[in-house]
Amino acid sequence: MRTSRLFIVFILVGLSGCSIFSGSPAMSISVSSDGCYVVSAHRGTKLYLWDIETQTKKLIARDANIYSAYFVRGRDVFIWQDLENQVHVHSVQDGELFTFKYPEPVYGHLMTRDLRRYIVSDIGWGIHITDLEKNSTHTLKNTDGKSFLGFGKVLNLSLSADEHLLLMAGSSAGLPKSLRHRVRSLKQEAELNNYGWMNGVALWSLETLEPLARLDGNSSKTHASISSDGQWVVSGDENGRGNYWNTNIPEHRFRRSSYHHGVYLENEEDFDTSGLITPPSRRVNSSTIATLFIQNSNYYLHVTYSGTSHDDPFAVLFEAGNPWPIKYFDLGTRPWPSTREYHRNLTVATAPEAGILVTGQHSKGGINVYQFDAENLTLKRIWVGR
Numbered sequence: 001m002r003t004s005r006l007f008i009v010f011i012l013v014g015l016s017g018c019s020i021f022s023g024s025p026a027m028s029i030s031v032s033s034d035g036c037y038v039v040s041a042h043r044g045t046k047l048y049l050w051d052i053e054t055q056t057k058k059l060i061a062r063d064a065n066i067y068s069a070y071f072v073r074g075r076d077v078f079i080w081q082d083l084e085n086q087v088h089v090h091s092v093q094d095g096e097l098f099t100f101k102y103p104e105p106v107y108g109h110l111m112t113r114d115l116r117r118y119i120v121s122d123i124g125w126g127i128h129i130t131d132l133e134k135n136s137t138h139t140l141k142n143t144d145g146k147s148f149l150g151f152g153k154v155l156n157l158s159l160s161a162d163e164h165l166l167l168m169a170g171s172s173a174g175l176p177k178s179l180r181h182r183v184r185s186l187k188q189e190a191e192l193n194n195y196g197w198m199n200g201v202a203l204w205s206l207e208t209l210e211p212l213a214r215l216d217g218n219s220s221k222t223h224a225s226i227s228s229d230g231q232w233v234v235s236g237d238e239n240g241r242g243n244y245w246n247t248n249i250p251e252h253r254f255r256r257s258s259y260h261h262g263v264y265l266e267n268e269e270d271f272d273t274s275g276l277i278t279p280p281s282r283r284v285n286s287s288t289i290a291t292l293f294i295q296n297s298n299y300y301l302h303v304t305y306s307g308t309s310h311d312d313p314f315a316v317l318f319e320a321g322n323p324w325p326i327k328y329f330d331l332g333t334r335p336w337p338s339t340r341e342y343h344r345n346l347t348v349a350t351a352p353e354a355g356i357l358v359t360g361q362h363s364k365g366g367i368n369v370y371q372f373d374a375e376n377l378t379l380k381r382i383w384v385g386r
Contacts, residue, residue, distance in 0.1 A: 026338065026360035027066035028108070028154075028346040029367065032076060035354025037092055038385075039078040040347075041069040042365055047080050049092065050385055052356070052369055057385060060090065067107050067154055067346060073161070074113050081106050089115060100132060108154050108346060112163050117206070121155040123148045125170050125199055129209065138209055140166075142196035147171070153221045153342045155199075156290075159206075160230035165247070166206050167233055169224035170199040172216075186211055201235050201243075203250060213250035217243045221342050223290045227297035228352055232320045236288025236302045238342070244320070256323045259284055259316065263323050275324035284328065285311040289339050290348035293320075295355050295374045303331075303348050303359075306339045313339045315357065315370075315379060329379040331370070336362040 024044030031038050038050040039060075047064035050057045061082065068081040076092040085105060089097045102120065110119040118130040124143030130136070148154065151171045158167045189198045189211075201215040201224045215224075215233060224235035226247075233250075236242045242256035257263045262273035287305035294301050299319055306313040313331040318324070331337050338347040338360030347360035355372035357379065369383040 024365045025344070025363060026069075026347045026365065026367065027344060028069040029349045029358055029360055030069050030071040030078065031349050031351040031354075031356055031358050032071045032078075032092070033074050033351055033353050034076075035351040035356035037071070037076070037078075038349075038358050038367055038369070039069045039071055039080070040360065040367060041066045041080060044365075045083065049078070050367060052383060055383055055385065061088075065105055067105075068109060069346075070109060070111070072111050072113060072115070073159065073163075075115075077111075077115065079109065079111050081109070087118070102130075107148055108157055110157055110159060110166075112159075117163075119157065119166065121157060121168075124196075125155045125168075126196070127155075127157070127166075127168060127204075129206070139194065140204060140209055140211075141168075141198065142194040144193070144196045144199070147199055151221060151342075154346050156223055156225075156345060158225045160226050161228040162230065164206055165212075165226060165230045166204040167201070167224055167226040168204065169201045169218075169222045169235060171221045172200045172219050172237075186214065189214070201233065203233060203247065213245075213247075215243070215245055215250060215253070217241065217253045217255075221345075223288060223345055225292050225300065227293055227300075227320060229297040231297060234291050234293075234300050234318070234320070236291040238287050238305070240286030240288070242288065242291070242302060244323075246321070254321075254323060256318060257325060259286055259325060277325055277327075279325075280312075280314070280328050280330065282312045283310055284314050284316070289342060290345055292348065292350040292357070293352040294350050294357060294372045294379075296352050299326075299372070299374060301329075301350070301357065303339060305342070306336075307341070313337050317377065317379075327377055329370075331359070331368070332381055335364050335366065335368065335384065337368050338362055 024042040026040040029040045041064045047061040063083045065081040071078045108121040124145040125147035126143030127141040155170045203212045218237040220238040222237040233245045262271040289305040290303040301315040304314045315329040317327040357370040366386040
């Protein structure tokens, strides 16, 4: 397994055009719920713990799976996987709590607050949940065997605060295939490789271990998040589409406004521009690399993709249930945040309870930390960690 892991590392180095030794940029980042700590796994397989208050970092490991940095919500506990597939459960204050073996490398994972349930995404965007007390594993969604390598993006997963709801977002493929997906029922999806080809935005119940809704309407690489209270799902994608859903009526999709044209009115084949605000003079790319709540269940950010030389990195503020952009935040370019590659979508993370946004850096091994002020609607960079 060590050999296959390093093989994937070198594939990603080729995609990004960087040497594995040139600063070891972060490949996954997670923030503690209180906004005090950040854990990051890097291309060079090092794992760091960052203290935002003291502006210091600590090397935790030299053999980390690059997609395995994750803070357990509501705890001072983070998890990571080593290159021998051993998963480490580590407390900020008390050190390593326990370890267990997972049979293969993970491509993103979560753990519930009680440290009992362990949820994994694999290389083919399969989703598996392990009950650590019973030592049993259940497959929620089968792998298709190729999604990570085919789409160049990690499946992103998020939990509601009560841990009853799990949200996934991967990618909707080309138009003909996505149209075919829309006419399938969840029963048909289950019969087709146990949901293995359902790779877009979907909401799952962790009580029944079944999908509640497939949330269609995005195109290509898609990132989505669920609000803390479980009421809202928000999404953004590579083609500039943004949607949101109230989980009480998941069959009703709402379109968020584009930054330049307004809200598309499907019945009228026209745009409503009544709530638009003027975007910054510099070009804001309509593509989204991450969509994340920044203040509990009220405000969320679309972090823009900045993969070309004339796109500056921005975070666009929205309020849950409202289609119109409220404010544009310039994330700065010195150093440039990790918003240029979709295979690094796990390097943009928030702690909504604390109003903290963290990104990696494009070509360096540090992190950029921002503080959101919900009263004044400001987002200020408070630390460039190196």
